[in-house]
Amino acid sequence: MADEVVIDAIINGEKYKAEEQKPRENPAHPDEVVGYAPVNTKEDTIKAIDAAHNAFPDWRRSSIDDRIERMRRAIQTIKDKTPEIVELLAREHGKPLYDAEGEIGVSLAWMEFACDNVKDVLAKKVEEHDDGGRTIIARDAIGVVSAISPWNYPISLSTIKIAPALLAGNTMVLKPSPLAPLAVSKVAEFVADEFPPGVMNLVHGEADVGVELTSNENVAKIAFTGGTETAKDIMKSAADTIKNMTLELGGNDAAIVLDDFDVDDKKAMRRLVISNFLTAGQICMIAKRVYVDRKIYDKFVEKYIEAANEWIRVGDPFGDNVTIGAVNNKKQMKVVQDLIDDAKRKGADVVKLGKVLDQDLYDEGYFMQPTAVLGAGYDDPIVVEEQFGPTVPILPFDDDEHALELANDSIYGLTSSVWGKEEHAVEIASRIQAGTTMINTAAVQGLDVRFPFGGVKQSGVGREYGKEGLLAYAETHIINLPDQLSLPYIPD
Numbered sequence: 001m002a003d004e005v006v007i008d009a010i011i012n013g014e015k016y017k018a019e020e021q022k023p024r025e026n027p028a029h030p031d032e033v034v035g036y037a038p039v040n041t042k043e044d045t046i047k048a049i050d051a052a053h054n055a056f057p058d059w060r061r062s063s064i065d066d067r068i069e070r071m072r073r074a075i076q077t078i079k080d081k082t083p084e085i086v087e088l089l090a091r092e093h094g095k096p097l098y099d100a101e102g103e104i105g106v107s108l109a110w111m112e113f114a115c116d117n118v119k120d121v122l123a124k125k126v127e128e129h130d131d132g133g134r135t136i137i138a139r140d141a142i143g144v145v146s147a148i149s150p151w152n153y154p155i156s157l158s159t160i161k162i163a164p165a166l167l168a169g170n171t172m173v174l175k176p177s178p179l180a181p182l183a184v185s186k187v188a189e190f191v192a193d194e195f196p197p198g199v200m201n202l203v204h205g206e207a208d209v210g211v212e213l214t215s216n217e218n219v220a221k222i223a224f225t226g227g228t229e230t231a232k233d234i235m236k237s238a239a240d241t242i243k244n245m246t247l248e249l250g251g252n253d254a255a256i257v258l259d260d261f262d263v264d265d266k267k268a269m270r271r272l273v274i275s276n277f278l279t280a281g282q283i284c285m286i287a288k289r290v291y292v293d294r295k296i297y298d299k300f301v302e303k304y305i306e307a308a309n310e311w312i313r314v315g316d317p318f319g320d321n322v323t324i325g326a327v328n329n330k331k332q333m334k335v336v337q338d339l340i341d342d343a344k345r346k347g348a349d350v351v352k353l354g355k356v357l358d359q360d361l362y363d364e365g366y367f368m369q370p371t372a373v374l375g376a377g378y379d380d381p382i383v384v385e386e387q388f389g390p391t392v393p394i395l396p397f398d399d400d401e402h403a404l405e406l407a408n409d410s411i412y413g414l415t416s417s418v419w420g421k422e423e424h425a426v427e428i429a430s431r432i433q434a435g436t437t438m439i440n441t442a443a444v445q446g447l448d449v450r451f452p453f454g455g456v457k458q459s460g461v462g463r464e465y466g467k468e469g470l471l472a473y474a475e476t477h478i479i480n481l482p483d484q485l486s487l488p489y490i491p492d
């Protein structure tokens with residue numbers, strides 16, 4: 001068994017010992033403690049915010065080249081340490097090694113994109129006007145950023161905030177989720193080591209820490225990824241001091257399978273299965289409801305089950321040949337199981353997919369064999385709510401208009417996908433209410449960090465990734481030198 005990892009908070013460039021430490025279990029072997037993360041208090045959090053606040057005036061004046069150089073050194077350390085980060089992430093999270101590696105890959109790709117593009121995106125621009133006036137468009141750092149991240153992709157959903165925030169001249173306090181606190185803290189430590197004290201701070205804890213981070217008057221921006229309900233509390237908490245916010249929230253992403261989708265295309269079918277079950281379905285942008293044209297529904301279901309049975313191999317995150325590991329925590333398992341049980345009670349058919357590789361381990365850990373739910377009602381909770389786990393309802397639709405109606409009938413609008421002949425799919429895609437729509441692929445498979453990512457409706461506010469994801473960490477500051485300094489119609 002590997003050594004237990006002990007994480008501390010980082011405040012003003014120093015490791016900070018909390019009075020209490022909380023164990024993090026291994027979801028595949030719940031008796032095993034992977035390590036300990038601090039339970040920071042409100043007072044610790046204030047210290048971290050103060051450190052970030054005090055570091056801000058100097059950091060905002062630092063040169064962009066210096067910031068990029070520091071970030072590139074942090075990226076190199078993360079690359080050098082990737083094998084140990086991946087192992088730790090798989091142990092504390094429950095996701096298989098290949099999946100943990102994928103998470104580090106996306107994180108690094110984004111951090112590199114941010115370094116490569118930040119200078120250009122945030123460069124001061126000057127517009128000379130025909131009338132002789134001039135306008136300077138500057139991008140100023142915002143201040144202290146409170147970054148709050150979830151457990152499902154703890155590293156990539158933290159680095160998505162860290163890289164642009166620090167590169168733009170902000171300082172930060174990061175609070176990861178207690179359900180996957182260890183590997184991300186290592187990454188935060190590697191970053192903090194490269195930056196002046198107070199620029200990158202790290203605290204851990206529960207909602208009380210979150211409340212301080214989102215209400216403290218010295219915090220200027222909140223960058224939050226997590227549940228929609230939590231975001232409502234955060235908005236209330238931030239209301240008194242009107243903070244800048246980027247919110248990446250829940251989703252209930254529809255996949256629309258058109259009548260011209262080739263059900264015999266095994267590769268496409270496997271991509272669809274992966275877009276339902278990667279990371280045991282615990283991804284905000286997983287395809288969580290599949291709507292299939294009635295004309296091909298029966299054939300589709302038959303071929304889908306074949307593809308799923310081939311790809312899905314549930315087992316130890318460290319096991320060879322495993323595609324799906326454990327669910328991250330017991331509470332999430334119950335949420336998913338309750339939705340499945342409810343659908344079953346209402347008469348749906350729940351089809352088990354794939355193989356369980358080791359039954360003893362399966363019984364010991366937080367494992368769930370993936371399922372497809374057939375015959376659920378359009379308004380059943382399994383369809384309407386975000387399952388965030390390894391189950392997916394597959395439902396027929398009558399025609400394209402019906403499919404669009406079903407897909408758009410949701411409080412969410414994060415991503416979505418359309419499967420079929422490209423031109424037809426693009427036409428349907430343009431009518432879906434979502435931040436991203438992918439054609440013939442979905443979820444992380446179709447993610448491109450060069451372009452903005454985020455939700456509409458209750459799936460979020462603002463964008464991460466892409467150039468917009470860099471601009472999100474700067475305030476536009478217009479310095480205006482008009483030719484005509486006073487207006488002609490104002491009397492002397």
Ligand code: NAD
Nearest residue numbers: 149150151176177207210211226227230248249250251284
């Ligand atoms: P969560 O909302 O329970 O927790 C997210 C973070 O918020 C954690 O660090 C948590 O400790 C903290 N928190 C809890 N209460 C708080 C409060 N009152 N104030 C401030 N912070 C508080 O979410 P989760 O269970 O960790 O993650 C799953 C959810 O995240 C799903 O809904 C998923 O769709 C969503 N998610 C969205 C995206 C996206 O990019 N849109 C990405 C991943 C996950």
